[in-house]
Amino acid sequence: MKENPNPLSFQARISPEDFLPASSEEKQSLVIMRESVSFWKDGVRRFRKNKVAMTSLAVVILIMFFSFVVPFFYPYTYEQQIRGSEHLAPMEYSEEELAQKAAGENVFPHVLGTDKLGRDYAIRVMMGSRISLIVGLVAAVIILVIGSAFGSIAAFFGGWVDILMMRVVDIIYTIPDILLIVLLSFALKAPLENLAMVPGFGWIQVLGRNLISIFIVFALLYWGGMARMVRSQILTLKESEFVTAARALGAGNARIIKKHLLTNCIGTLIVTTTLQIPSSIFTESFLSFLGLGVAVPMPSLGSLASDAINGVNTYPYLLFIPALLISLIILSFNLLGDGLRDAFDPKMKN
Amino acid sequence: MVKYIIKRLGIAVVTIWLIATLTFCLMNMVPGGPFLSEKAVSPQAMAALEAKYGLDKPLFQQYLTYMSDALHGDFGDSLKQRGRTVTSIIATKFPVSARIGGIAVLTAFCLGVPLGCISAMNRGKLGDSIIIVIATCGIAVPSFVICTVLMYTFGVKLGWLPTLGLSSWKHYIMPVTALAFYPTAYITRLMRSSMLDVLGQDYMRTARAKGVNRFVSLFKHALRNAILPIVTYLGPLLAYTVTGSFIVEKIFTVPGLGGEFIGSITNRDYTVIMGTTIFLATLMILMNVVVDVVYKLVDPRIKLK
Numbered sequence: 001m002k003e004n005p006n007p008l009s010f011q012a013r014i015s016p017e018d019f020l021p022a023s024s025e026e027k028q029s030l031v032i033m034r035e036s037v038s039f040w041k042d043g044v045r046r047f048r049k050n051k052v053a054m055t056s057l058a059v060v061i062l063i064m065f066f067s068f069v070v071p072f073f074y075p076y077t078y079e080q081q082i083r084g085s086e087h088l089a090p091m092e093y094s095e096e097e098l099a100q101k102a103a104g105e106n107v108f109p110h111v112l113g114t115d116k117l118g119r120d121y122a123i124r125v126m127m128g129s130r131i132s133l134i135v136g137l138v139a140a141v142i143i144l145v146i147g148s149a150f151g152s153i154a155a156f157f158g159g160w161v162d163i164l165m166m167r168v169v170d171i172i173y174t175i176p177d178i179l180l181i182v183l184l185s186f187a188l189k190a191p192l193e194n195l196a197m198v199p200g201f202g203w204i205q206v207l208g209r210n211l212i213s214i215f216i217v218f219a220l221l222y223w224g225g226m227a228r229m230v231r232s233q234i235l236t237l238k239e240s241e242f243v244t245a246a247r248a249l250g251a252g253n254a255r256i257i258k259k260h261l262l263t264n265c266i267g268t269l270i271v272t273t274t275l276q277i278p279s280s281i282f283t284e285s286f287l288s289f290l291g292l293g294v295a296v297p298m299p300s301l302g303s304l305a306s307d308a309i310n311g312v313n314t315y316p317y318l319l320f321i322p323a324l325l326i327s328l329i330i331l332s333f334n335l336l337g338d339g340l341r342d343a344f345d346p347k348m349k350n
Numbered sequence: 351m352v353k354y355i356i357k358r359l360g361i362a363v364v365t366i367w368l369i370a371t372l373t374f375c376l377m378n379m380v381p382g383g384p385f386l387s388e389k390a391v392s393p394q395a396m397a398a399l400e401a402k403y404g405l406d407k408p409l410f411q412q413y414l415t416y417m418s419d420a421l422h423g424d425f426g427d428s429l430k431q432r433g434r435t436v437t438s439i440i441a442t443k444f445p446v447s448a449r450i451g452g453i454a455v456l457t458a459f460c461l462g463v464p465l466g467c468i469s470a471m472n473r474g475k476l477g478d479s480i481i482i483v484i485a486t487c488g489i490a491v492p493s494f495v496i497c498t499v500l501m502y503t504f505g506v507k508l509g510w511l512p513t514l515g516l517s518s519w520k521h522y523i524m525p526v527t528a529l530a531f532y533p534t535a536y537i538t539r540l541m542r543s544s545m546l547d548v549l550g551q552d553y554m555r556t557a558r559a560k561g562v563n564r565f566v567s568l569f570k571h572a573l574r575n576a577i578l579p580i581v582t583y584l585g586p587l588l589a590y591t592v593t594g595s596f597i598v599e600k601i602f603t604v605p606g607l608g609g610e611f612i613g614s615i616t617n618r619d620y621t622v623i624m625g626t627t628i629f630l631a632t633l634m635i636l637m638n639v640v641v642d643v644v645y646k647l648v649d650p651r652i653k654l655k
Contacts, residue, residue: 171365175631180372182596183627186615187376282492289494290596290612305494309601312502319502323495331490 039344043267046343053339056332063329067130075108076120078127079297086118090317112321116311125321128301131294132281132329135211139218139280144273146219147226152257154227155234166231173224181217181283185292188213211294214284222276229272233265267344275337278330285326301326351646358639369631370420370624374413377623405620416624425625430617436625439610444629447599447606450522451592454529455584462534463580466541467573470549481538488535497528497601514603525602529595533587537580545576578649585641589634 037045047053076082084094090113097107112121154165192212195201237243238261246256262269288294288302301322308318400406407415419426425436469481504524505513512521548554549572557567599609607626614622 167361170361171368175365175369180369182612182615183373183376183623278490285492286494286597289492290600302492302494305498309498312498313506316502319498323498327487327491327495330492331487334486334490 039267043344047339050339050342052335053343056335056339059328059332060336063129063325063332064133067126067133071123071126071130074123074126076110076123078119078124078299080119082114082118082120084118086114086116087315088114113315113317115307115318121318121321124299124304125301125325128299128304128322129325129329131211131298131300132284132302132326135214135284136277136281136329136333138215139222139284140273140276142215142219143223143226143276143280144269147223147272148230148262148269150223151227151230152234152262155231156238156253156257156261162231166228169224169227172221175221180221181214181287182290182292184217184220185210185213185287188216210287210292214287218280218283222280226272226276229268230262230265233268234261237261237264270344271337271341274333274340278333278337281326281330281333301329354646355639355643358642362635362639365635366628366632370417370628371413373624373627374416377618377620378409420624420628425628426621428619428622430614430619430622436621439622440607440625440629443605443607443610446604447608448592450525450529450598450604450606451588451595453522454526455533455588455591457526457530458533458537458587459580459584461530462537463541463577465534465538467545467568467576469538469542470545470576471568473546478542482542485535485538485542488531489539491531493528493532493595494597494601496531497524497598500524500528501601525598525604528598528602529591533591537583540579540583541576544579545572548572548576551575578645581648582641582645585637585644586634589637592633 071078082094084096088094088110090111091109092113093101093107093109101107110120110122112125115121115124150165150169154162154169189210243256243260246260251259284300285302285305288300289306291303291306294300294303304322305319305326308315308322312319397406405412416426423437425440428434428436428439431439465481465485469478469485472478501513501524504511511524512518513524514521554567554571557571558564562570596608596612598604599606600612603609607630610622611626611630613619614626
């Protein structure tokens with residue numbers, strides 16, 4: 001195509017040579033040398049290089065395996081009280097079990113001993129970490145859903161909607177969480193118990209009402225940070241050309257938010273959600289320790305530690321095992337979150 | 351500036367009112383009144399007690415009465431601890447929590463800031479790695495773990511420190527350590543990252559280039575800028591720690607406000623629940639406002655919206 005001598009002219013001035021087939025050199029410049037690295041591949045590659053993060057991922061998977069899979073094959077259950085086997089040290093057998101062994105029966109050892117009611121401690125610790133993990137994961141999902149929906153709607157519509165919604169977040173942010181959690185868990189006990197009696201709500205009994213009140217507390221209070229994070233991302237994203245393009249193609253608000261805006265801040269979403277898990281586990285163990293967590297006989301790492309405090313002189317391992325495990329879980333989730341942040345959201349690193 | 355402070359105070363007042371109302375509703379949702387647990391109260395006595403404390407009136411009227419009294423600074427009498435007003439309970443319990451919390455925050459600040467600086471200045475060396483590993487583990491350990499480990503090692507096994515009460519300076523060591531542990535680790539990490547940020551700035555290079563010695567450049571330029579994030583963290587931290595950690599007070603049987611709060615909920619001591627909640631919430635919220643204003647005063651670059 002020739003240069004148009006008159007810059008104000010709208011004529012295209014196409015010559016017949018412009019329609020000739022491309023030469024091999026011209027074709028060469030369009031060949032893709034190697035596959036383009038997508039956002040995910042790039043992130044995964046960076047994540048794999050991070051030894052600390054990979055180790056913590058392995059630890060998390062191992063703990064998940066022990067708390068979700070192993071209990072199905074384990075010969076004891078968490079509520080089974082074995083007569084005569086109270087307060088056994090790790091790997092110790094009671095007299096009856098020794099007699100059984102002498103008779104040629106196979107007795108599975110109490111790897112971590114037993115507690116004061118003769119319950120196998122290893123399975124209780126596994127069930128306890130299962131509760132902790134469930135609380136962490138479910139709370140993270142609740143916070144992810146509420147926080148991202150709230151933040152994206154506020155940012156997308158802007159104006160007085162934004163001001164009003166963010167004011168709500170400000171207020172929620174300043175509510176002292178521990179105070180309200182303690183109050184709420186007390187107050188929600190009775191209504192949930194009544195609700196469990198209503199047909200169709202029997203699952204409340206199965207889950208345990210304290211667990212549900214913990215989730216309600218998380219859903220009420222903890223999504224403020226997520227909402228702020230998402231809002232700040234979307235405020236810049238919504239000015240991008242692809243949003244205008246989507247709008248020009250006739251996409252509605254809901255579709256733009258779901259398909260275009262939220263998918264573009266997926267890195268932030270993943271990282272914030274992962275880092276939310278340890279803090280929820282932290283809170284749950286704190287509540288269980290105060291006796292506001294899961295209902296007996298269901299164990300949680302916090303309540304196991306709390307029960308063990310009175311006998312700490314004689315049976316210190318009953319306290320140290322859950323205490324260590326909870327620290328390990330929180331530590332590995334923290335490190336995993338940091339690793340994910342470095343890999344998928346390098347801008348967030350400060 | 352004045353407008354900003356007024357706006358923040360306005361939000362604070364709304365939040366406090368919201369919390370008070372919420373607490374009032376939640377408290378009344380809990381079944382069982384404050385006098386149920388007492389042995390063999392006759393219906394007449396029960397009615398007399400309820401009438402005395404105004405619990406027989408409709409809820410909304412109770413709410414209005416309470417709120418107007420509270421606005422006049424009267425938080426009522428405790429329903430359980432006869433003859434004590436809520437104000438006097440708070441006045442005796444709060445200083446205990448405040449003393450322990452204050453010492454703990456001071457300790458955390460005095461340890462965390464230097465550790466973070468040392469770590470940032472020796473980036474990538476052995477010292478940095480050690481500090482960062484300890485700090486990372488430190489924020490992963492819940493306070494009840496620290497408390498129990500401390501109590502087991504120093505209180506029970508070694509017998510160096512007393513475990514219960516607060517009668518001498520020795521009694522303070524363990525609760526303060528337990529309370530200071532998490533903030534120290536957090537401040538160290540925060541200080542390290544903010545220091546690294548500042549050390550990489552152009553003005554630091556300029557300072558070195560024009561011949562300012564290392565010591566002066568560190569204290570005059572780096573530290574003053576790097577400490578800002580710590581200031582923001584310090585306010586809420588102070589509020590949370592000073593108002594008493596529930597766990598630490600429970601384990602070491604410290605007669606503080608945190609323990610009082612938990613106790614009042616289990617006892618359904620309505621007036622004490624309301625009083626402590628409002629007091630603690632007000633303290634925490636005001637602390638946040640103060641920090642934001644101080645932040646602005648310390649760093650003029652920050653624009654207040």
